[in-house]
Amino acid sequence: MVTTRILEWLGRLYVGLLLAFLYLPIIIMALMSFNVSPFYQLPFEWTTEWYASLWRNEQLIAATWNSIEIAVITTIISTVLGSAASLALFRYEFRGKKFLQALLFPPIAIPWLITGTAMLIFFFGVGIGRGLFAILLGHVALALPYVIVVVSARLQTFAPELEEAARSLGANQWQVTNRVTLPWIMPGVIAGGLFAFAVSFDQFVVSYFLATPGQTTLPVEIYAAIRKGFTPEINAVSTIIIVVSMALMLLTARFFKFGGEK
């Protein structure tokens, strides 16, 4: 069938065009971060000056450290709490379980603008106020549903008989969890942790409403800089961020199949 083959090639070409649409702006941004002209003028002349001046920009460096610190703590807390909750939801039957599972979707589905402004109001009202602690509180809450969903998906593939077998062989609850269940769900836990890191590290909207001038994260700082006017320094730091977060997701993909293929 000649028509079928032509259509198939057109399809491949189309997907290629889509990939170009998705990646070209990012590639151009990365190239411009190595261009001499601060106004993105062509012809292109190579420089690493913008990365050097980025290194000297203490405000951006401080914000970067805040972002990394918050992302790491968010990852640890949400992975531990989330995995525990997934285990409970998998292992036990009780009334209201469906309700608890349904409660995981509002944090994912409600626009961050609404969640972020609501957090600002509430944290202010109860005296937590704004700043890094408030941002951490928010990030963990945003990451938890993702961790629970990912770990629960992995638990679906776990045979509960294995726990029973271990128990009948004399293992106590802690040993069963530690030696049987945890090793099995570990890929899910790692994927959940990487998701949590990405959610926190890339989070802009919620951080934006909870940040204060001294206590801020990298995306918030970038947004402020963009609104003041573009600078190649911002290109440089943006390029670093995009490379880091893409590498992170590639890593996640190794532990967690997105495609739903068996």
Add this chain to the structure above:
Amino acid sequence: MAVEGAVASRSGLRSALPLLAPAYLWLTVAIFLPLSAMVFFSFMTDLPLAGKPWAFTLGNYAAFFSQSLYLTLLLASLRLGLEVTLWCVVIGYPAAYVLAKVLKGRSREAIFLLVILPFWSNGLVRIFSWAMVLREGGILDTAANAVLPFKINIDLMYSYPAVIIGLVHSYVPYMVLTCYLTLQAIDDSLIEAGRSLGASRLQVLRRVIIPLSLPGLVAGAALIFVPVVGSFMEPRILGGRTGTFYGTVIEDQFVAVFNWPLGAALSFILLAVVLVILAIASPVLKRAA
């Protein structure tokens, strides 16, 4: 075994509670209480802080309904959400089809990963990257002038199309992902059966493929429409002065005007709209599950 099951069920909550409580307490403190507080604040005249006088009022909601500005902006945001969703369907669905039915094996896996990879990277940075493409003297302008024999000026920066392009770029991977998942589940023999019974390609598409993949389309549409209606950073960066939408007005109430009660009311109205939309979409989504 049955008796054991019943006992396990009754004692289930007690065993589950220590594992569940920390996560759900955290969600309560950081998500559910704030959302409730927002509703509460939206009925206040001022913040009950530092001894400032305050009272209950319906004024914040009255402001929404009496000043046509807010309603106009909400409609503009809904229209933006609709347009971006439609573009994502038009661009994303064919790509999902090619991925699910034409490509095979490792190349399919690799390309699928490439499509959804940017979607998990920093959204703010990806929006910013379009500034370099769309502005006058940017890549699009330079490239067009290098190819075309006559001089044209392409300066899409700070315009409505720029906002659309940026948002479609941000959200189209969602549509590819959800449509791919439902398209992949369609049995190829259904398509072959339709063809061998004399249906044209278009008829197979209309009568078999689209109806069967509808849940993916609806899921993708909901996942795109909802955040776009609440977007504010994308219109600010790419839209400039033309980028005033409902989301940017809410942002202003919290970071510029400092009228938090009004901001809370506007946020809550947006939440209500979002919930209605999700409720409308949910029957189709349930059918998929």
